[in-house]
Amino acid sequence: MKATMARTALVLSMFMGFASFVIIHVYGENSKVGRFPGSHYHDQMSSMRSLKTSLLRRVSISLPPSSISPLPSYELPESSSSRIYHATAYGADPTGKTDSTEALLRAISDAFEAPNGGVLMQGIINLGGAEIHLEGGSYMISRPLRLPVTGGGNLMIHGGSLQASGDFPVDRYLIELSASSATDEEIKQTSMEEQLSSSSYTYEDITLKDLMLDSNYRGGGISVIHSLRTTIDNCYITHFTTNGVLVQSGHETYIRNSFLGQHITAGGDPGERNFSGTAINLMGNDNAITDVVIFSAAVGVMISGQANTLSGVHCYNKATGWGGTGIYLRLPGLTQTRIVNSYLDYTGIVAEDPVQLHISSTFFLGDAYILFKSINGIVNGVNIVDNMFSGSGKGVDIVQLDQSKGAFKNIDQVVIDRNNVRGMTVRATVARGMAQGNGSSWTVDLNKVLLFPNLIKHVQYSLSTGKSFPNHALRNASGNRVVIESDVPVPASVYVTVDQGMVTMS
Ligand SMILES: *[C@@H]1O[C@H](CO)[C@@H](O)[C@H](O)[C@H]1NC(C)=O
Ligand SMILES: *[C@@H]1O[C@H](CO)[C@@H](O)[C@H](O)[C@H]1NC(C)=O
Ligand SMILES: *[C@@H]1O[C@H](CO)[C@@H](O)[C@H](O)[C@H]1NC(C)=O
Numbered sequence: 001m002k003a004t005m006a007r008t009a010l011v012l013s014m015f016m017g018f019a020s021f022v023i024i025h026v027y028g029e030n031s032k033v034g035r036f037p038g039s040h041y042h043d044q045m046s047s048m049r050s051l052k053t054s055l056l057r058r059v060s061i062s063l064p065p066s067s068i069s070p071l072p073s074y075e076l077p078e079s080s081s082s083r084i085y086h087a088t089a090y091g092a093d094p095t096g097k098t099d100s101t102e103a104l105l106r107a108i109s110d111a112f113e114a115p116n117g118g119v120l121m122q123g124i125i126n127l128g129g130a131e132i133h134l135e136g137g138s139y140m141i142s143r144p145l146r147l148p149v150t151g152g153g154n155l156m157i158h159g160g161s162l163q164a165s166g167d168f169p170v171d172r173y174l175i176e177l178s179a180s181s182a183t184d185e186e187i188k189q190t191s192m193e194e195q196l197s198s199s200s201y202t203y204e205d206i207t208l209k210d211l212m213l214d215s216n217y218r219g220g221g222i223s224v225i226h227s228l229r230t231t232i233d234n235c236y237i238t239h240f241t242t243n244g245v246l247v248q249s250g251h252e253t254y255i256r257n258s259f260l261g262q263h264i265t266a267g268g269d270p271g272e273r274n275f276s277g278t279a280i281n282l283m284g285n286d287n288a289i290t291d292v293v294i295f296s297a298a299v300g301v302m303i304s305g306q307a308n309t310l311s312g313v314h315c316y317n318k319a320t321g322w323g324g325t326g327i328y329l330r331l332p333g334l335t336q337t338r339i340v341n342s343y344l345d346y347t348g349i350v351a352e353d354p355v356q357l358h359i360s361s362t363f364f365l366g367d368a369y370i371l372f373k374s375i376n377g378i379v380n381g382v383n384i385v386d387n388m389f390s391g392s393g394k395g396v397d398i399v400q401l402d403q404s405k406g407a408f409k410n411i412d413q414v415v416i417d418r419n420n421v422r423g424m425t426v427r428a429t430v431a432r433g434m435a436q437g438n439g440s441s442w443t444v445d446l447n448k449v450l451l452f453p454n455l456i457k458h459v460q461y462s463l464s465t466g467k468s469f470p471n472h473a474l475r476n477a478s479g480n481r482v483v484i485e486s487d488v489p490v491p492a493s494v495y496v497t498v499d500q501g502m503v504t505m506s
Contacts, residue, residue, distance in 0.1 A: 081115070083111065083115065083127070083128055083129060083130040083131065084130075084131045084133050085107040085108075085110055085111045085130065085131065085132050085133065086107075086133050086135055087100070087103065087104060087107055087132070087133065087134050087135055087137060087139065087160065088135055088137065089107075090103040090104070090106050090107045090110075091103040092104050092107070092137065092139050093137075093139065093140070094134075094135060094136070094137025094138060094139065094160070095137070095138070096137075096138040096139060096140045096161075096163060097140070098140070099140055099141065099142050099165060100139040100140060100141055101141040101142050101143045101145070104132075104139060104141065104145055105145060107132050108132055108145060108147060108148070108157075109148060111127060111130040111131075111132050111155060112125075112127060112130075112147070112148045112150065112152050112155075115127070115128045115130075117154070120153040120154065120204045120205060121153070121201055121204050121228060123151065123200070123201075124151050124152060124153045124201060124202070124203065124204045124228075125150070125151065125152045125153070126152075126153060126154050127152045127153060127154050127155040128154060129154050129155070129156070130154070130155045130156070131155070131156045131157075131158065132155070132156070132157040132158070133158065133159050133160075134157070134158065134159045134160020134161070134162075134211070135159060135160060136159060136160055137160045137161070138160065138161035138162075138163065138212075139160065139161065139162055139163070140162075140163050140164075140165050141162055141163070141164065141165065141168070141174065142164075142165040142167055142168055143168070143169070143172075144169070144172045144173055144174060144175070144176045145157075145162070145174060145175045145176065146175075146176040146178060147175075147176065147177050147178075147202075147203060147206070149179045149180075149202070151179065151201075151202040151203055152203065152206075153203055153204035153205040153206065153228075154204075154205045155205075155206055155207070156206075156207040156208075156209060157175065157206075157207070157208050157209070157211070158207070158208070158209040158210045158211065159209075159210050159211075160210075160211065160212075161211065161212040161213070161214065162174050162175070162211065162212070162213050162214070163214040163216055164214065164215050164216035164218045164219065164239075165216070166216070166218075168215075168216060168218040168219060169218070169219060170218045170219045170241065170242075171219060171242070172219045172220070173215075173219060173220040173221060173222055173223040173243075173246065174213050174215060174219075174220070174221055174222065175208060175213070175221070175222045175223075176222075176223045176225075177202070177203045177206055177222075177223065177224045177225060177227045177230065178202075178223050178224075178225040178226075179202040179225070179226060180225070200226065201226050201227060201228045201250060202225070202226045202227060203224075203226070203227040203228070203230065204227065204228040204229055205228070205229050205230075205231075206227065206230050206231070207230075207231040207233065208222060208230075208231070208232050208233070208235060209231065209232075209233045209234055209235070210233070210234050210235075211234075211235045211236075212235070212236045212237075212238075213235060213236070213237045213238070214238055214239050215237075215238070215239045215240040215241065216239050217239050217240075217241050218241065219240065219241060219242055220240045220241075220242040220243045220244065220245075220246060221235075221237035221240050221243070221244045221245055221260075222235075222237070222244075222245045222246070223243075223245075223246045223247075223248070224245070224246065224247045224248070224250065224253050225246075225247075225248045225249065225250065226248075226249050226250045227250040227253065228250055228251060228252060229251075229252045229254075230247075230250070230252070230253040230254070231253075231254050231256075232245060232253065232254070232255045232256070232258060233254075233256050233257055233258070234256075234257050234258060235258045235259075236258065236259045236260075237258065237259070237260045237261075237279075238260070238261055238262065238263075238264055239262065239263075239264075240260075240262055240277050240279075240297075241262070241276065241277050242277060242278070243277065243278045243279070243280070243281040244260040244261075244262075244277070244278070244279040244280060244297065245260070245279070245280045245281070246281045246283070247280075247281065247282045247283060247284050247287055247305075248283040248284055249283070249284045250284055251284060251285050251286040251287065252286050252287060252288075253282075253284070253287045253288075254287070254288045254290070255280060255287070255288070255289045255290070255292060256288070256289070256290040256291055256292065257290070257291045257292070258291075258292050258293075259292070259293045259294075259295065260279040260280065260292065260293070260294050260295070260297070261279070261294065261295035261296035261297065261317070262275055262276065262277045262279075262296045262297050263275065263296040264295075264296075265295060265296055266295070267295070267316050267345075269296070272296075272318055272319065272322050272324075273322045273323070275296050275297060275298055275317065275318045275322070275324065276297070276298045277297050277298060277299075278297055278298065278299040278300075278301075278302045279294040279297040279299070279300050279301065279317060280292070280294070280300070280301045280302070281301075281302045282301065282302065282303045282304070282305055282308050283304050283305055284305040285305045285306045285307050285308070286305075286306075286307050286308065287305070287308045287309075288308070288309045288310075288311070289301060289308075289309075289310045289311070289313055290310075290311050290312055290313075291311070291312040291313075292312070292313050292314070293313075293314045293316075294313070294314070294315045294316070294317045294326075295316055295317060296317055296318070297317040297318065297324075298317070298318055298323070298324055298325070299317070299318075299324070299325045299328050300313070300315035300317040300318075300324075300325065300326045300327055300347065301313065301315070301326070301327045301328070302328045302330060303327070303328065303329050303330065303331065303335070303337055304330045304331050305331065306331065306334060306335065306336045306337075307336040307337075308336075308337050308338075309337070309338045309339075309340075310327065310337070310338070310339045310340070310342055311338075311339075311340050311341050311342065312341050312342060313327070313339070313342040313343070314342065314343040314345060315327065315342075315343070315344055315345060315347050316345035316346060316347065317347060318347060319346040319347055319366070320346065320347050320348050320367070320368065320369075321346075324347045325347060325348065325349075325350050326344045326345075326347035326348055326349060326368070327339060327342075327344070327348075327349045327350075328349075328350045329349070329350065329351040329352060329354060329357065330352055331352070332352040332353030332354075332355075332375040332376065332378070333353055333355055333376070333378065334355045334356060335351065335354055335355060335356060335357050336355075336356045336357075337356075337357055337358070338357075338358045338359075339357075339358070339359045339360075339362060340358070340359075340360050340361050340362065341361045341362065342362045342363075343362065343363045343365070344362060344363070344364045344365070344368040345365050345366060345368065346365060346366035346367070346368055347368055348364065348368040348369045348370060348371060349369075349370045349371070350370075350371045350373055351370070351371070351372055351373065351382075352373045352375050353372075353373070353374065353375045353376055353377070353378045353379065354372060354379055354380075354382050355378060355379070355380045355381055355382075356380070356381040356382075357381070357382045357383070358382075358383045359383070359384045359385075359387065360383065360384070360385050360386045360387060361386055361387065362387045362388075363387070363388045363390075364387060364388065364389045364390065364398070365390050366390070366391065366392070367391035367392055367394065367396040367423075367424060368389075368391075369389070369396055369397060369398050369399060369400055369424070370384060370398065370399045370400070371399075371400050371401075371402055372399070372400070372401050372402065372408070373402040373405075374401070374402060374403045374404075374405050374406050374407065374408050375405060376406075376410075377406050377407055377408045377409040377410055378408070378410045379408050379410070379411050379412075379414050380410065380411070380412045380413055380414070381412070381413045381414075382413070382414045382415070382416070382501075383415045383416075384399060384415070384416040384417075384419065385415060385416070385417055385418050385419065386418050386419065387419045387420075388419070388420050388421075388422075389419060389420070389421045389422065389424045390421075390422045390423055390424070391422070391423040391424035392423055393423040394423075395424070395425050396424050396425065397424070397425045397427045398419060398421055398424050398425065398426060398427050399416055399427040399451055400427070401451065401452070408452065411452055411455060411500070411501065412501070413501060413502070414429050414451075414452075414500065414501030415429060415430070415501050415502075416428045416429045416430075416451055416501070417429065417430040425448075426449055427449065427450075427451045428449050428450065428451065429450065429451055429452070429499065429500040429501035430497070430498070430499050430500070430501075431446040431449040431450050431497070431498050432495070432496065432497050432498075433445070433446050433449075433482070433495075433496050433498075434493060434494065434495050434496070435484075435493070435494045435496075436492070436493045436494075437491070437492070438489065438490070438491040438492075439489050439490075440470075440485055440486045440487070440488065440489045440490070441475075441483065441484070441485045441486075442463075442483070442484045442485075442492065442494040443481055443482070443483050443484075444481070444482045444484075444494065444496040445480070445481045446480045446481070446482065446496075446498055447479075447480045447481070450480045450498070450500055451500065452500050453480065454478060454479050454480060455480070455500045456477040456478075456480060456482070456498045456499070456500060457499055457500055457501070457502055458498065458499040458502055459474055459477050459482055459496065459497070459498050460496070460497045460498075461474060461482065461484055461494055461495060461496045461497070462494070462495050463484060463486070463492050463493075463494050464492060464493045464494075464495070465490045465491060465492035465493075466491075467490050467491060468488070468490055470486040470487055470488050470490050470492075471486060471487040471488075472484060472485065472486040472487070473485060477498070480498075482496045482498060484496075
């Protein structure tokens, strides 16, 4: 066993050594960018593309680990079809000292010059996998990098940092996938129906990857509007005042393996009570957030669209005690949200009139709990099962009701069960209890466990006595109290199981 592992490790390290050799080589060559002779950036670009093409060839021929040999050299061809647009080749300043907005917008504009790659969705030009390469630089921008309104798809922006300048507009985003330059205020005023009814998409398959985005407390990080199949991967988004990421209409924005926080902190920050903004605001359908940490924001994830899924999301953005919320589901009536394998750390989940909501395999730490907020009094099709809750022993309920706008009255198919709880109070829609005594009446009070007041839809019981076979019956189940009576006094134990949420057949 050990020998096998050692061998595996050796092979791995050989492979990794080789991989880093290749990468160093490529980057070494790329570092010549910007030092090309020639006056115009287009000249530089075409030289760059040629070089890149030759590099790719060299790398591919030297790939088999067994045949590492001196790299052959190639003549640079006259022209190349490489579609990697290097920021510095356009005069962007990778030190972040001077404004790079114009240079980066020119690079983006060139990347949107269509090759003959046809179209993706109707009206969306296929940009053929073009890349805007930030080359590990840190660029200051004073206006949003808004993708061309003509739209396009199959493009990546990656590999560096962007920072908003001191005069960046506070109602915009560093990167905007947006055909309109609407401000957040204008977006808010567009109704969800209007947003969803618009069937036209502007961007498809845009990837924003390996980026650090610093909004410098001026506006947001990324807006994704009317876009299809967008990827935000390995991004660190900070110092936003509005949203770290805003997704509006369109569908399938996948946000994964990323870190978002208004302030750079590692928890227990003395300024936590003042944290504001929303890290991820999903105002659309069918998006996914996977393996994301949210370390500072008033709201971690705000969801007002349907059929979104969250997995591996760790929220410690702002404690409930300071008025923060980890995940806020603001789509009363039909949320269709799934939250699995996540970690709500001193901050909880709020769901307005949840209809179709699933929360499981999630860890709630520090008295974090789930709150159902009544808007029209509806809870339907909700599963909260197989989670872990851990608290400080103050008796905080794991699931709570906010009925300040009216009681929940339309309750169906709600299953809150099988959660394990330490230092908090279990709340469930399924409860089991027992009463013992010598007499003819037994009452089992389940109010300490049942979530909804005065709601028992189904009762099962058994009466156990060693003495005789009395007649007995269920007499009453109102007020979450089950009363069993027998015709003659007997010493007996009564076991009861009740359910508040199951589908009942009449
Ligand atoms: C939070 O904000 C209030 C007023 O907005 C301010 O007085 C207070 O000093 C701030 N607290 C911290 C810790 O920054
Ligand atoms: C139960 O109560 C009856 C009187 O109601 C008494 O006769 C009987 O001994 C009691 N049985 C036990 C096991 O205590
Ligand atoms: C059931 O118990 C409640 C009190 O919990 C009482 O108000 C009601 O009258 C009882 N119903 C019957 C049928 O005894």
